[in-house]
Amino acid sequence: xxxxxxxxxxxxxxxxxxxxxxxxxxxxxxxxxxxxxxxxxxxxxxxxxxxxxxxxxxxxxxxxxxxxxxxxxxxxxxxxxxxxxxxxxxxxxxxxxxxxxxxxxxxxxxxxxxxxxxxxxxxxxxxxxxxxxxxxxxxxxxxxxxxxxxxxxxxxxxxxxxxxxxxxxxxxxxxxxxxxxxxxxxxxxxxxxxxxxxxxxxxxxxxxxxxxxxxxxxxxxxxxxxxxxxxxxxxxxxxxxxxxxxxxxxxxxxxxxxxxxxxxxxxxxxxxxxxxxxxxxxxxxxxxxxxxxxxxxxxxxxxxxxxxxxxxxxxxxxxxxxxxxxxxxxxxxxxxxxxxxxxxxxxxxxxxxxxxxxxxxxxxxxxxxxxxxxxxxxxxxxxxxxxxxxxxxxxxxxxxxxxxxxxxxxxxxxxxxxxxxxxxxxxxxxxxxxxxxxxxxxxxxxxxxxxxxxxxxxxxxxxxxxxxxxxxxxxxxxxxxxxxxxxxxxxxxxxxxxxxxxxxxxxxxxxxxxxxxxxxxxxxxxxxxxxxxxxxxxxxxxxxxxxxxxxxxxxxxxxxxxxxxxxxxxxxxxxxxxxxxxxxxxxxxxxxxxxxxxxxxxxxxxxxxxxxxxxxxxxxxx
Amino acid sequence: xxxxxxxxxxxxxxxxxxxxxxxxxxxxxxxxxxxxxxxxxxxxxxxxxxxxxxxxxxxxxxxxxxxxxxxxxxxxxxxxxxxxxxxxxxxxxxxxxxxx
Numbered sequence: 058x059x060x061x062x063x064x065x066x067x068x069x070x071x072x073x074x075x076x077x078x079x080x081x082x083x084x085x086x087x088x089x090x091x092x093x094x095x096x097x098x099x100x101x102x103x104x105x106x107x108x109x110x111x112x113x114x115x116x117x118x119x120x121x122x123x124x125x126x127x128x129x130x131x132x133x134x135x136x137x138x139x140x141x142x143x144x145x146x147x148x149x150x151x152x153x154x155x156x157x158x159x160x161x162x163x164x165x166x167x168x169x170x171x172x173x174x175x176x177x178x179x180x181x182x183x184x185x186x187x188x189x190x191x192x193x194x195x196x197x198x199x200x201x202x203x204x205x206x207x208x209x210x211x212x213x214x215x216x217x218x219x220x221x222x223x224x225x226x227x228x229x230x231x232x233x234x235x236x237x238x239x240x241x242x243x244x245x246x247x248x249x250x251x252x253x254x255x256x257x258x259x260x261x262x263x264x265x266x267x268x269x270x271x272x273x274x275x276x277x278x279x280x281x282x283x284x285x286x287x288x289x290x291x292x293x294x295x296x297x298x299x300x301x302x303x304x305x306x307x308x309x310x311x312x313x314x315x316x317x318x319x320x321x322x323x324x325x326x327x328x329x330x331x332x333x334x335x336x337x338x339x340x341x342x343x344x345x346x347x348x349x350x351x352x353x354x355x356x357x358x359x360x361x362x363x364x365x366x367x368x369x370x371x372x373x374x375x376x377x378x379x380x381x382x383x384x385x386x387x388x389x390x391x392x393x394x395x396x397x398x399x400x401x402x403x404x405x406x407x408x409x410x411x412x413x414x415x416x417x418x419x420x421x422x423x424x425x426x427x428x429x430x431x432x433x434x435x436x437x438x439x440x441x442x443x444x445x446x447x448x449x450x451x452x453x454x455x456x457x458x459x460x461x462x463x464x465x466x467x468x469x470x471x472x473x474x475x476x477x478x479x480x481x482x483x484x485x486x487x488x489x490x491x492x493x494x495x496x497x498x499x500x501x502x503x504x505x506x507x508x509x510x511x512x513x514x515x516x517x518x519x520x521x522x523x524x525x526x527x528x529x530x531x532x533x534x535x536x537x538x539x540x541x542x543x544x545x546x547x548x549x550x551x552x553x554x555x556x557x558x559x560x561x562x563x564x565x566x567x568x569x570x571x572x573x574x575x576x577x578x579x580x581x582x583x584x585x586x587x588x589x590x591x592x593x594x595x596x597x598x599x600x601x602x603x604x605x606x607x608x609x610x611x612x613x614x615x616x617x618x619x620x621x622x623x624x625x626x627x628x629x630x631x632x633x634x635x636x637x638x639x640x641x642x643x644x645x646x647x648x649x650x651x652x653x654x655x656x657x658x659x660x661x662x663x664x665x666x667x668x669x670x671x672x673x674x675x676x677x678x679x
Numbered sequence: 680x681x682x683x684x685x686x687x688x689x690x691x692x693x694x695x696x697x698x699x700x701x702x703x704x705x706x707x708x709x710x711x712x713x714x715x716x717x718x719x720x721x722x723x724x725x726x727x728x729x730x731x732x733x734x735x736x737x738x739x740x741x742x743x744x745x746x747x748x749x750x751x752x753x754x755x756x757x758x759x760x761x762x763x764x765x766x767x768x769x770x771x772x773x774x775x776x777x778x779x
Contacts, residue, residue, distance in 0.1 A: 651779030655710070655771050659701050 071095030085168025133189035148310035232282020239275030284316025301404030309397035338378025345371030381457020478567025694720035
């Protein structure tokens with residue numbers, strides 16, 4: 058179990074080093090290289106774990122209890138955690154390398170902080186996937202949430218970033234509430250947190266089924282928050298306020314994948330409660346479609362990608378809900394690779410152009426050929442075009458859902474596949490093809506990552522440090538796809554032909570529609586918008602969900618906060634103030650007794666003695 | 680030989696006069712005199728009871744008290760002199776540095 062432990066320990070060591078050694082942190086680039094070295098070594102260790110076929114479990118007692126430890130900590134290395142180790146370390150490594158060039162204008166100390174967070178983030182996610190028990194998973198789960206908060210709010214002086222970070226934190230906490238309640242209930246029902254013991258009980262059918270549906274639903278709530286399922290998906294698009302590499306990390310390898318991983322990990326338990334599974338599948342499919350429609354009308358390139366992540370997470374969840382958690386997990390892995398590619402590509406574009414608005418880009422294919430090629434590869438993969446990675450995983454998901462006997466969910470996912478191809482190629486055609494957008498030379502860049510190097514006309518490909526992570530991811534995207542297409546990594550398993558044809562047709566028609574509207578101009582986009590006015594209206598306003606959550610937050614949370622503030626200010630503080638005011642006034646009155654004249658004191662003493670005498674007589678007489 | 684109660688009445692009267700003096704005199708020396716009277720009233724009581732019980736310890740006690748009273752007067756007058764030197768007055772009503 059040496060190398061998995063190494064994978065976990067290296068990023069943490071890097072975090073400690075950067076966080077505690079002040080000169081290292083203040084000299085940003087050095088901190089960056091520290092983090093990169095650690096994560097690179099961790100990646101090598103992860104590869105070694107994967108290729109060496111290391112499997113097993115180590116447990117150490119943690120919380121003592123009657124008759125054996127109440128909770129344990131340890132490492133669980135199995136078919137789920139090993140691919141995640143490789144994915145997380147790989148994406149973290151590439152993102153950290155990329156960030157070094159992307160954030161070169163940052164103040165040094167700030168960059169040091171960035172790398173400290175990054176290392177902690179990688180550590181948290183690795184710890185999460187290696188957790189052998191729910192309780193340890195929860196600890197790392199919360200660490201992941203904390204790190205994403207810190208990184209989304211990296212530019213904390215910007216009010217929108219601070220608000221987005223808070224929103225992400227609160228929204229995911231809402232789900233975590235269910236998660237922790239579910240874990241505790243599961244423990245009180247079974248007496249263990251460990252996956253192995255729980256799965257054994259599930260296998261032997263000794264698990265108490267009564268109340269299990271509630272427990273699993275609560276645990277699923279945690280995944281809803283983390284993996285941005287409807288209705289808690291609202292934080293993810295706002296999380297775009299963080300630097301673009303952070304978005305890549307959050308969307309591809311860490312944070313949002315945690316929810317899907319949780320569901321995949323708990324699959325034997327979910328399998329016992331079909332009702333919850335159906336719910337998971339339906340919510341997933343609904344989320345997928347909802348997010349896809351919102352992506353179709355979004356102008357901000359990063360937000361399009363964010364909605365596509367929400368949509369793809371819906372895919373994974375739907376697969377898990379249909380009983381094909383393996384397919385969902387497969388999609389999670391391939392999606393991690395090409396979504397990281399897309400985000401880093403988008404980052405390169407934003408870096409060059411200085412804006413997030415796709416309509417102010419245009420014709421970038423000539424200015425940035427490298428970025429254009431890798432972005433298009435990623436887009437093809439996301440759209441699910443043969444023979445790229447996304448095609449196989451998406452097909453596996455669709456097949457799993459179909460075999461799970463959920464035609465409704467299947468239909469939603471099929472429509473989503475079409476929309477996915479459409480909105481991604483819409484972005485591609487607007488951004489990289491066509492003419493350079495009119496007038497974007499005149500307007501000042503207002504990009505969120507506000508350090509653009511000029512307008513689209515002068516845009517250029519990013520430096521090599523940003524370029525080669527992109528190429529590596531592109532090669533991986535193609536390579537994974539090709540290995541499935543020709544290498545037969547699918548284990549000789551072939552989905553039905555009609556499904557292949559259908560998914561290709563959906564992707565193809567989506568691409569065609571995008572070309573017709575935004576590439577060739579055969580169809581006027583404005584007319585389509587008018588024809589679909591109600592949907593367009595709703596999608597542009599994000600189905601009022603953000604508004605509803607904002608209203609709830611303002612009305613409920615802030616209302617309660619105001620009430621408590623009132624109580625604190627006027628009741629609690631008021632009581633104290635009254636007491637202190639009375640004390641002051643009483644002192645003011647009583648101090649007049651102290652005249653300082655000796656005869657007055659003698660008067661007092663005499664009178665007191667007299668009084669005591671009289672009282673003593675009284676006491677005695679009856 | 681008068682009985683006990685007349686001794687006690689005299690003692691009470693002397694005590695009351697002394698107390699009255701302490702309370703009403705403004706001169707610090709007058710107050711000291713009042714205190715002397717009160718102490719002497721107590722001494723009368725002691726002697727009276729000693730006679731009643733035929734116990735010489737009470738007499739002994741009275742002798743001690745006289746000695747202590749003398750010492751007390753010496754200390755009290757010394758204090759009055761010091762106060763006069765510092766404050767240029769021995770008017771008790773004006774010695775009110777401790778007023779709250």
